[in-house]
Amino acid sequence: MNETQLMHYSRHILLNAIDINGQEKINQATVLVIGCGGLGSACATILAGAGVGQLILCDHDTIELSNLQRQFAFELADIGQAKVKVLTHYLTQRNQQISIKALHNKISSALLQEYLPICDVIVDCTDNSATRHLINQYAVRFHVPLVSASVIQFSGQLNVFDSRQTISPCYACLFPLQTDDRRCIHNGVFSPLVHLIAAAQAAEVLKLLVGFGHSSVGKMIQFEGLNFETYRLNVSQNPNCSVCRAFHAKVDV
Numbered sequence: 609m610n611e612t613q614l615m616h617y618s619r620h621i622l623l624n625a626i627d628i629n630g631q632e633k634i635n636q637a638t639v640l641v642i643g644c645g646g647l648g649s650a651c652a653t654i655l656a657g658a659g660v661g662q663l664i665l666c667d668h669d670t671i672e673l674s675n676l677q678r679q680f681a682f683e684l685a686d687i688g689q690a691k692v693k694v695l696t697h698y699l700t701q702r703n704q705q706i707s708i709k710a711l712h713n714k715i716s717s718a719l720l721q722e723y724l725p726i727c728d729v730i731v732d733c734t735d736n737s738a739t740r741h742l743i744n745q746y747a748v749r750f751h752v753p754l755v756s757a758s759v760i761q762f763s764g765q766l767n768v769f770d771s772r773q774t775i776s777p778c779y780a781c782l783f784p785l786q787t788d789d790r791r792c793i794h795n796g797v798f799s800p801l802v803h804l805i806a807a808a809q810a811a812e813v814l815k816l817l818v819g820f821g822h823s824s825v826g827k828m829i830q831f832e833g834l835n836f837e838t839y840r841l842n843v844s845q846n847p848n849c850s851v852c853r854a855f856h857a858k859v860d861v
C-alpha cells in the first residue's frame with residue numbers, strides 16, 4: 609500500500625476490525641454494481657471511497673430531472689447523459705487509486721457470465737423482479753455473494769445471499785415467482801431512505817470482503833422510514849427452490 613493509500617484509507621485502517629489486512633482485501637476486491645440509480649450511485653460512492661480495487665458499474669439508463677431528488681452524483685448539466693458514464697467520472701474524481709469499468713448496457717446473461725468469474729460480490733440495485741431473478745440465477749451458479757436491496761415509498765429492504773454457504777437461501781427461495789414491480793416512478797420514494805439503505809448495502813459488501821461483524825445471510829432486513837423501526841426476519845432455504853435446489857442437486861451428483 610503506498611503513502612497516498614495509507615492516508616486515504618487511514619480511518620478504516622484505524623478500525624481493529626479492518627486494519628491494514630482488511631484494507632488490502634478491499635483494495636484487491638472486484639465488485640459488480642448493477643443499477644446506477646438511487647441505490648447504486650450512493651452505494652458505489654461509498655465503495656469507491658473505501659477503496660474497492662475494481663468497480664464494475666452496469667446501467668443502461670440516462671439521467672432525468674426527477675433523478676436529482678435523490679441521486680447526488682448527478683447534476684443538472686448531466687441530464688440526458690448515461691448514468692454509468694457520469695457516475696464513473698464522479699467516482700474517479702474522488703479516488704484515482706481504483707479502477708472503474710463502465711458498462712452502458714442492460715444486464716444480461718452474457719454480461720453476467722463474462723464478469724461474475726472475476727467478481728467477489730454482486731450488488732443488486734435494480735428495480736424489477738425479472739432482472740433480480742436473472743442476477744440471482746448467475747450468483748448461485750458462480751457462487752458469488754449477492755447483496756440485494758430495494759426501496760419504495762417509506763420502506764427499504766436488504767438481503768444478503770451467499771451461495772458459497774450451502775445453507776444460504778437465494779433470492780428465489782424468498783421470492784419464488786416474478787412479481788409485479790412497484791417502482792419509484794409510479795409510487796414515489798423517500799430520498800433519505802434511499803441513502804440509508806444504500807449505506808447499509810455498502811456496509812454488507814465491506815463486511816463480506818473483509819470478513820468482520822455478524823453476517824446478514826439468512827436474514828431479511830426491513831427498515832420503515834416513517835417510524836425508524838427495523839425488522840430482521842429469518843429466511844430459510846426453500847427445499848423446492850427452482851434455482852438453488854437444482855444447483856445443489858447437481859453438485860451432489
Ligand SMILES: [Zn+2]
Nearest residue numbers: 778781849852
Ligand atoms: Zn433458492
